[in-house]
Amino acid sequence: MGLAFLVWLLTAVILYLTARGPWWFPAPISQHGAEFDKHFTTLLWITGAIFVAAQLLLGYAIVRFKSRGQYATHSEGNNKLELLWTSATAILFIGFALAANGIWASVHLDQATEAALKIDVLAKQFSWNFRYPGPDGKLGRTDVKFINDSTGNPFGLDEKDPAAKDDVISSTIRVPVNTLVELNLRSRDVIHNFFVRELRIKQDLVPGMTIPLRFKAQKEGTYEVPCSELCGLGHHQMRTTLIVMSNEDFTRWLVDEGRKSR
Numbered sequence: 191m192g193l194a195f196l197v198w199l200l201t202a203v204i205l206y207l208t209a210r211g212p213w214w215f216p217a218p219i220s221q222h223g224a225e226f227d228k229h230f231t232t233l234l235w236i237t238g239a240i241f242v243a244a245q246l247l248l249g250y251a252i253v254r255f256k257s258r259g260q261y262a263t264h265s266e267g268n269n270k271l272e273l274l275w276t277s278a279t280a281i282l283f284i285g286f287a288l289a290a291n292g293i294w295a296s297v298h299l300d301q302a303t304e305a306a307l308k309i310d311v312l313a314k315q316f317s318w319n320f321r322y323p324g325p326d327g328k329l330g331r332t333d334v335k336f337i338n339d340s341t342g343n344p345f346g347l348d349e350k351d352p353a354a355k356d357d358v359i360s361s362t363i364r365v366p367v368n369t370l371v372e373l374n375l376r377s378r379d380v381i382h383n384f385f386v387r388e389l390r391i392k393q394d395l396v397p398g399m400t401i402p403l404r405f406k407a408q409k410e411g412t413y414e415v416p417c418s419e420l421c422g423l424g425h426h427q428m429r430t431t432l433i434v435m436s437n438e439d440f441t442r443w444l445v446d447e448g449r450k451s452r
């Protein structure tokens with residue numbers, strides 16, 4: 191009886207901490223972030239109900255089949271039951287995956303239906319660099335042979351290209367609120383990861399690949415962007431901020447920065 195009570199008590203404590211615990215996700219700031227959360231909550235309710243039922247039954251089994259001095263009997267198992275719970279688990283998990291597929295695809299696969307603000311993202315040990323097209327709307331030409339961190343040219347911008355002159359390079363990422371943004375993620379050395387909790391976005395940056403990532407931030411504010419792939423000794427320092435600004439503030443910032451870079 192004592193053991194069964196302990197199992198039930200632990201279940202009650204877990205339920206209480208889940209319902210009242212102070213640790214939870216920060217509020218989402220994007221459309222698909224809210225959808226992800228809805229899916230997660232549904233999933234948690236279903237798996238939570240199964241968990242509680244299993245713990246209640248476990249306690250019941252302890253009480254009901256407590257050793258009363260008899261010998262245990264050998265069981266060959268029950269094929270029908272095995273088949274039932276294996277297929278039920280499989281259907282549940284495949285169902286969960288299919289239900290979330292649409293949200294995942296809208297972030298990673300859907301073509302943009304509206305004009306997106308394009309930002310080049312370059313990760314390297316151990317910093318982030320963001321590049322904006324500037325007032326002309328065009329990203330300038332780059333070449334690896336121009337890459338020079340000491341002169342502030344991590345992207346390798348070709349100074350001779352007129353389109354490159356007004357490109358804005360920043361170590362923080364600033365975006366206008368309620369605007370579709372398309373990042374092109376690249377890495378110069380090893381795998382890094384672009385992670386913004388409030389956007390519910392997490393994407394690897396893989397050397398040799400340009401990976402597009404779209405999002406629309408719906409709330410102004412400052413959010414942390416920690417590199418989320420162990421990338422070397424300085425990994426812990428590799429963090430920056432995402433600043434979601436009003437449209438006017440963003441335009442002003444871009445024009446100001448564009449002037450500075452010329």
Ligand SMILES: [Cu+2]
Pocket residue numbers: 313314315316381382383417418419420421425428
């Ligand atoms: Cu990194």
